[in-house]
Amino acid sequence: MVPPMIELSSVTKRYGALAALDGVDLSVAPGAFVALVGGSGSGKTTLLKTINGLIRPDSGHIAVAGDDVSAAEPHALRRRIGYVFQEVGLFPHLTVAENIAITPKLLGWDAARRAARVAELLDLVALPQEVAARAPSALSGGQRQRVGVARALAAEPRLMLMDEPFGALDPITRDALGADYRALHERLGLTTVMVTHDMAEAVLLADRVVVLAGGRILADGAPAELLAQSRDPTVRALLEAPKRQAERLRERLGA
Ligand SMILES: Nc1ncnc2c1ncn2[C@@H]1O[C@H](COP(=O)(O)OP(=O)(O)O)[C@@H](O)[C@H]1O
Ligand SMILES: [Mg+2]
Numbered sequence: 033m034v035p036p037m038i039e040l041s042s043v044t045k046r047y048g049a050l051a052a053l054d055g056v057d058l059s060v061a062p063g064a065f066v067a068l069v070g071g072s073g074s075g076k077t078t079l080l081k082t083i084n085g086l087i088r089p090d091s092g093h094i095a096v097a098g099d100d101v102s103a104a105e106p107h108a109l110r111r112r113i114g115y116v117f118q119e120v121g122l123f124p125h126l127t128v129a130e131n132i133a134i135t136p137k138l139l140g141w142d143a144a145r146r147a148a149r150v151a152e153l154l155d156l157v158a159l160p161q162e163v164a165a166r167a168p169s170a171l172s173g174g175q176r177q178r179v180g181v182a183r184a185l186a187a188e189p190r191l192m193l194m195d196e197p198f199g200a201l202d203p204i205t206r207d208a209l210g211a212d213y214r215a216l217h218e219r220l221g222l223t224t225v226m227v228t229h230d231m232a233e234a235v236l237l238a239d240r241v242v243v244l245a246g247g248r249i250l251a252d253g254a255p256a257e258l259l260a261q262s263r264d265p266t267v268r269a270l271l272e273a274p275k276r277q278a279e280r281l282r283e284r285l286g287a
Contacts (some may be wrong), residue, residue: 035098037062037191038083039221043092044245045078052078053089054247060225062097067215067234068227069270070244076227079244080193083225084113096191110135116183116194120176120225122168126177129164134185154183158212174205181213185220188262192217194226198233210237215263232274243267 037260038060038139043055060066068076082094084099096103096113121133133146133152141149151164154161157178177197184192187220199205214237214256217224228234234241235255243251243266249260251267259271 034062035095036060037064037097038225039093039095039098040079040287041093043082043089043094044069045075045082045087045089045199047174051247056092056247056249058242058252060223060248062223063221064223064240065214066240066242067238067240068225068244069229069231069234070250072229074244075247076244077195078247079094079197080115080225080227083107084115084193086092091211092145106177107138111139112189112191113186113193114187114189116180116184116192118197120180120261122170122176122183126168127164128166128168130167130184131179132183132185139187140277150182150188153185156185156216158183172205173201174209177201177209181216186215190223192222192224193224193253196227196229199229206233213237230286231270232277235271235274241271243270 038058040056040058043053044051056079065270068079071075078087082089083096083101083214084104088102096104096109096176101109113191114177115272129147129150132150136146136149150164151161154164159175160179161181163171163175168179171179180197198209201209216222226238239254241253241255241258242249245266250264251262253261255271258267259275262268
């Protein structure tokens with residue numbers, strides 16, 4: 033049997049008296065596209081960071097593709113898990129190509145292999161080859177996010193963790209990047225967990241929505257399933273918002 037790509041059992045992480053994660057159980061199948069939603073401070077970033085070992089939980093167990101994360105070697109984890117940060121986090125003094133090749137360099141790939149991989153990744157995220165030599169500051173916000181995605185994919189991970197990857201972008205760029213990323217997820221056979229506070233984005237991109245509140249999972253299921261079954265008022269309000277918005281748009285635009 034194929035193990036789940038991600039398995040969390042009773043994961044708790046405390047900061048003093050506050051439980052950022054409070055007994056989280058979560059299993060994500062290979063190939064799934066999960067949206068992780070919840071208010072500010074609900075534990076979304078903490079959850080992502082426990083999965084790739086950046087944060088160690090106080091108790092509980094985490095496995096990626098069947099392997100215990102607490103026992104994993106950091107390089108091996110970096111190769112296997114792509115991480116796109118909330119604030120992109122490109123190094124300003126490195127070129128785009130050097131930013132993308134950070135993990136391959138850590139893994140000891142030679143210069144020729146790194147250059148070939150950078151060229152391939154720029155194509156993959158639909159950026160022109162000429163941006164390779166530029167500084168990140170010479171790119172638009174959307175292009176920088178594409179570099180962030182390319183960097184995360186550099187060592188061919190099977191799992192992608194993305195923390196509000198498109199949060200700071202204008203709606204048109206955001207929509208295009210979301211759709212392009214979903215296509216990449218399919219093409220590369222990835223497993224993706226994407227944090228977003230935009231419920232419409234979650235419903236449009238993900239097959240499964242996990243709602244966090246106060247470090248606990250409040251709801252977990254396919255968007256239509258949650259809308260039909262959840263009695264929790266917070267979950268209902270979250271899911272009904274994009275539906276109401278779509279209806280209002282249809283009325284106003286007469287489409
Ligand atoms: N390093 C830290 N020290 C103290 N409290 C923290 C730290 N990191 C996160 N927290 C707290 O844990 C809770 C969850 O944080 P976080 O996972 O960043 O939430 P989210 O990403 O959903 O906004 C918040 O209340 C936050 O203030
Ligand atoms: Mg966060």
